[in-house]
Amino acid sequence: xxxxxxxxxxxxxxxxxxxxxxxxxxxxxxxxxxxxxxxxxxxxxxxxxxxxxxxxxxxxxxxxxxxxxxxxxxxxxxxxxxxxxxxxxxxxxxxxxxxxxxxxxxxxxxxxxxxxxxxxxxxxxxxxxxxxxxxxxxxxxxxxxxxxxxxxxxxxxxxxxxxxxxxxxxxxxxxxxxxxxxxxxxxxxxxxxxxxxxx
Amino acid sequence: xxxxxxxxxxxxxxxxxxxxxxxxxxxxxxxxxxxxxxxxxxxxxxxxxxxxxxxxxxxxxxxxxxxxxxxxxxxxxxxxxxxxxxxxxxxxxxxxxxxxxxxxxxxxxxxxxxxxxxxxxxxxxxxxxxxxxxxxxxxxxxxxxxxxxxxxxxxxxxxxxxxxxxxxxxxxxxxxxxxxxxxxxxxxxxxxxxxxxxx
DNA sequence: GAGTTACGCTACGACTCGTAGCGAAAGAGC
DNA sequence: GCTCTTTCGCTACGAGTCGTAGCGTAACTC
Numbered sequence: 001x002x003x004x005x006x007x008x009x010x011x012x013x014x015x016x017x018x019x020x021x022x023x024x025x026x027x028x029x030x031x032x033x034x035x036x037x038x039x040x041x042x043x044x045x046x047x048x049x050x051x052x053x054x055x056x057x058x059x060x061x062x063x064x065x066x067x068x069x070x071x072x073x074x075x076x077x078x079x080x081x082x083x084x085x086x087x088x089x090x091x092x093x094x095x096x097x098x099x100x101x102x103x104x105x106x107x108x109x110x111x112x113x114x115x116x117x118x119x120x121x122x123x124x125x126x127x128x129x130x131x132x133x134x135x136x137x138x139x140x141x142x143x144x145x146x147x148x149x150x151x152x153x154x155x156x157x158x159x160x161x162x163x164x165x166x167x168x169x170x171x172x173x174x175x176x177x178x179x180x181x182x183x184x185x186x187x188x189x190x191x192x193x194x195x196x197x198x199x
Numbered sequence: 200x201x202x203x204x205x206x207x208x209x210x211x212x213x214x215x216x217x218x219x220x221x222x223x224x225x226x227x228x229x230x231x232x233x234x235x236x237x238x239x240x241x242x243x244x245x246x247x248x249x250x251x252x253x254x255x256x257x258x259x260x261x262x263x264x265x266x267x268x269x270x271x272x273x274x275x276x277x278x279x280x281x282x283x284x285x286x287x288x289x290x291x292x293x294x295x296x297x298x299x300x301x302x303x304x305x306x307x308x309x310x311x312x313x314x315x316x317x318x319x320x321x322x323x324x325x326x327x328x329x330x331x332x333x334x335x336x337x338x339x340x341x342x343x344x345x346x347x348x349x350x351x352x353x354x355x356x357x358x359x360x361x362x363x364x365x366x367x368x369x370x371x372x373x374x375x376x377x378x379x380x381x382x383x384x385x386x387x388x389x390x391x392x393x394x395x396x397x398x
Numbered sequence: 399g400a401g402t403t404a405c406g407c408t409a410c411g412a413c414t415c416g417t418a419g420c421g422a423a424a425g426a427g428c
Numbered sequence: 429g430c431t432c433t434t435t436c437g438c439t440a441c442g443a444g445t446c447g448t449a450g451c452g453t454a455a456c457t458c
Contacts, residue, residue, distance in 0.1 A: 003402090003403080003456095003457090004401075004402050004403070004456075004457050004458075005401080005402035005403025005404070005455080005456065005457075006402075006403045006404045006405075006454070006455040006456050006457095007403080007404080007455080007456065008403090008404065008405095009404080009405085009455095012404095012405090028307065028309065028310035028311075029306055029307065030255075030307055033444085033445065033446085034445080034446075034447085035444095035445075035446090043405090043406085044405070044406045044407065045406095045407095045446095045447090046405080046406075046407085046447095046448085046449095047404080047405065047406080049446095049447065049448080050404075050405090053447095054446090054447085055446090056229075078393075096309075099309045100306060100309045100310060101306075102306075103302045103303070103305050103306035103309075104302070104303065104306035104307070106302050106306075106371055106372055107228055107299060107300075107301075107302035107303035107305075107306060107371075108227065108228065108229055108303075110227065110295075110298045110299045110302075110371065111227035111299060112227075116374065119372075120374075124372060124373070144393070154381075154384070155384075157373065157375075158365075158381070158384050158385065158388065159388075159393075160368075160373075161365045161368045161369045161372075161373055162361060162364075162365045162385070162388065164364075164368050164372070165361075165363075165364030165365040165366070165367055165368030165369070165372075166357075166360045166361045166364040166365065167364070168364055168367070168368060169359075169360045169361075169363050169364030169367060169368075170356075170360045170364070172305055172306075172309065173305055173318075173323060173360075173363070173364075174323070174356065174359075174360055175315065175319075176356075182353075182357070185353070185354075185357050186357065186361070189357065189358075189361065189389070189392065190388070190392060190393060191392045191393050192391075192392040193388065193389060193390045193391040193392035194277075194343070194358075194389060194390050203425080203426050203427075203432075203433050203434075204424085204425070204426075204432080204433035204434025204435070205423070205424040205425050205426095205433075205434045205435045205436075206424080206425065206426095206434080206435080207434090207435065207436095208424095208435080208436085211436090232413090232414060232415085233414080233415070233416085234413095234414075234415090242436090242437085243436070243437045243438065244415095244416090244437095244438095245416095245417085245418095245436085245437075245438085246435080246436070246437080248415095248416065248417080249435075249436090252416095253415090253416085254415090
């Protein structure tokens with residue numbers, strides 16, 4: 001089913017997404033306008049609306065592309081894996097375009113189920129896979145017990161919410177940076193609990 | 200210095216804040232307009248602008264009032280205190296007006312230092328006090344060692360980011376509710392780490 | 399070539415923002 | 429009572445944005 005007619009410019013797609021990210025840095029979420037993005041991308045405003053229904057979906061796609069770079073290299077221990085993911089996620093979140101956009105689209109998604117699904121697929125699931133992979137590596141190494149038949153979903157979700165939530169909260173709400181010392185402290189807390197860090 | 204002239208209507212203030220919260224529930228952040236809030240509150244639009252410079256500050260104040268209800272009753276153990284705070288914060292965050300507004304103003308604050316300060320005073324510090332109080336209670340009970348001269352700020356900040364971040368992430372990003380079981384699991388993780396929950 | 403689709407451009411109605419100007423209302427001080 | 433001061437509701441306004449429609453042209457397939 002080769003489509004007939006003039007094909008959509010792939011180049012325009014990337015120019016628009018890049019222009020969206022740049023506009024977010026310069027203007028923030030509230031200041032971003034479709035006209036401005038179109039002008040930056042060297043594209044007509046109508047071209048934007050032919051591909052994205054509204055501002056929210058455009059920004060989700062523009063930001064989601066940034067999450068492609070998340071990886072989990074096996075660093076040899078569960079502790080090192082956690083620190084690596086925390087640092088990686090922190091660096092990603094400290095970039096101005098990510099910082100501004102992520103919370104805004106999440107906020108907008110609270111009343112928009114379609115947008116929520118789009119975020120889940122494009123961003124959340126991509127992070128959760130890191131937790132699942134890290135857990136499997138740790139089990140292979142014997143650092144964590146293998147699945148005992150119980151459903152591990154709840155545990156995975158908890159770890160995911162704790163790690164991602166802590167990083168997001170540190171960067172966006174507390175407004176401080178995620179450095180090596182903080183990543184180490186968080187990893188220690190997750191592994192050993194308060195007893196482990198304090199004692 | 201008693202101010203002369205007609206005093207500002209305190210009643211109007213509360214009507215506006217309540218109308219703002221209700222409008223957030225009905226319309227979401229993007230759909231909320233100053234005209235609509237004014238109409239709901241039975242107030243002229245100009246009256247809004249005489250008290251709040253723009254939409255962001257109005258919403259911050261409207262939402263901040265909800266955080267007044269956060270308390271830390273001494274429940275007898277560190278574990279119970281953590282579970283109580285988590286449940287309390289979770290219930291607050293699951294309310295539609297909080298859910299929608301909190302992330303939006305945080306997102307907007309990434310490019311607005313004044314707004315960031317306002318959020319810190321009105322919302323963040325109010326939560327952090329709970330962590331500080333809980334830590335002191337635990338020290339009084341002997342569950343945690345007393346301060347050994349080292350600055351406990353970093354540890355408090357970490358615990359704060361982990362608890363608040365996890366709850367926020369669970370509710371707003373993962374989109375699931377904070378129930379007793381989850382609160383217990385989170386408390387167990389914080390106290391004993393992965394070793395404690397798994398083994 | 400013929401047919402189909404995407405493109406840039408312009409214009410448009412509906413809406414929101416934030417401000418200005420007006421007369422009336424509500425208090426404080428004499 | 430009266431005056432002064434500030435807030436109030438109302439209307440109107442310019443500027444800006446959204447998302448859409450219509451047009452002629454460009455690009456690609458068969």
